[in-house]
Amino acid sequence: MEVPSLGLGRTGTLSMQEALKILGYPNTYHYSSIFANVQDAHMWNEALRAKYQGHGKPFGRREWDQPLGHCRAITDVPAVCFWRESLEAYPDVKVDLVDRDEDKWYKSCSKLRDLIRTCDVFLQSYRPGALGKRGFGPAELAALKPGIIYANLSAFGTAGPWAGHRGFDSLVQTCSGMNVSEAASSGNVDGQVARPLPCQALDNTSGYFLATGIAAAVYKRAVEGGAWQIDVSLAGTMKFLRSLGQVTPSNDDLLAEGEVPRHYFEEHESAFGTLRAVKHSASIEGAMPGWDSMARPLGSDEPEWL
Incomplete structure (x- = not known):
């Protein structure tokens, strides 16, 4: 472990993961990494219970090496919940924090x-x-x-x-x-x-x-x-x-064959290129519900009521 990026979730952690890859840290642990190894979810659950509920032994270097030992960097939850433990387990790391004036x-x-x-x-x-x-x-x-x-x-x-x-x-x-x-x-x-x-x-x-x-x-x-x-x-x-209960799975009649027809979508130009979204399912006489504007980069607009 060399770089723990300790910004909270929803602060650009996924883009930080991509940036770290470009900088030469291909094995960066992100929340999405859990889906590649389901056992990690059980491990994080044990770590959370030990830290916040006092159930079980707090994790040390040996335990952290199981999910993080192959990684050179970490970002996003749940790893950032253990920033202090990360610094103790990996004392030589260089910390990256989200800071603001x-x-x-x-x-x-x-x-x-x-x-x-x-x-x-x-x-x-x-x-x-x-x-x-x-x-x-x-x-x-x-x-x-x-x-x-x-x-x-x-x-x-x-x-x-x-x-x-x-x-x-x-x-x-x-x-x-x-x-x-x-x-x-x-x-x-x-x-x-x-x-x-x-x-x-x-x-x-x-x-x-x-x-x-x-x-x-x-x-x-x-x-x-x-x-x-x-x-x-x-x-x-x-x-x-x-x-509400759980129904017996039967998806055969719900699966569409081929591509979804274009008339089910609407497209708009944006700073991110052409974005496509599913059209609203209802229509009103004289008006068509839809997206007047698409996503824009942070800071594009003034904080004011429209």
Whole structure:
């Protein structure tokens, strides 16, 4: 191990992995590496339980060498959760951290407060308590903008021993056992013990729950007044979906033959080239729902309401 890149997830870790490869570090451990070796998922689960719940022996150099011994660099979760342990196990490493100028940080926080003063709904999906430590918790925002609706999306909810843990769709699928049942329902093709769902079902369903909660809060605010808070978790969504039961797999009638016809898609030019997306499934007389603009590089637009 030579270079632990300790930026948090969703801070360009995948592009950092590619950059490290170009710089001569082909074996860079990223979250996606887990899918190439399912046993790593069990190892990381043991490490997390030992560190955050006190179950089992904390990992040392010998244990870390099992998943990371062949790697010259690491990036992304879950490895960054063990940055201190990584430095102790590999004392000769050169650390790379995501850093930010304090003046720029203050400026962006001030701009965010200006936007909040004129908004109706504040939706966030950071780790529970993370924004509260920076002055953007529900109570602070209710004082800043009376009547605001504060919607939270977390991985494991606001209560229980895992409440403060980071997480996202694929991680909750893995630690909840959904991937195992998905592999079993498909007949454990190619000997797969775990298999990701064919879509990010927890993200998508949680989005609908959030929208429903926000709509209900708008109604309650109109009738009763006050500020309202909505909490949705990926783990809660997982429990709901699993409570619906699991059907006997039968995909033969769902598989399309050949290429999907072009009229099902829409294409737009962007700074990343031509991007294609699936068209909206519904149409309205006189209007066609769709994407007015596609993804753009970070920093392309001013932080302001359209």
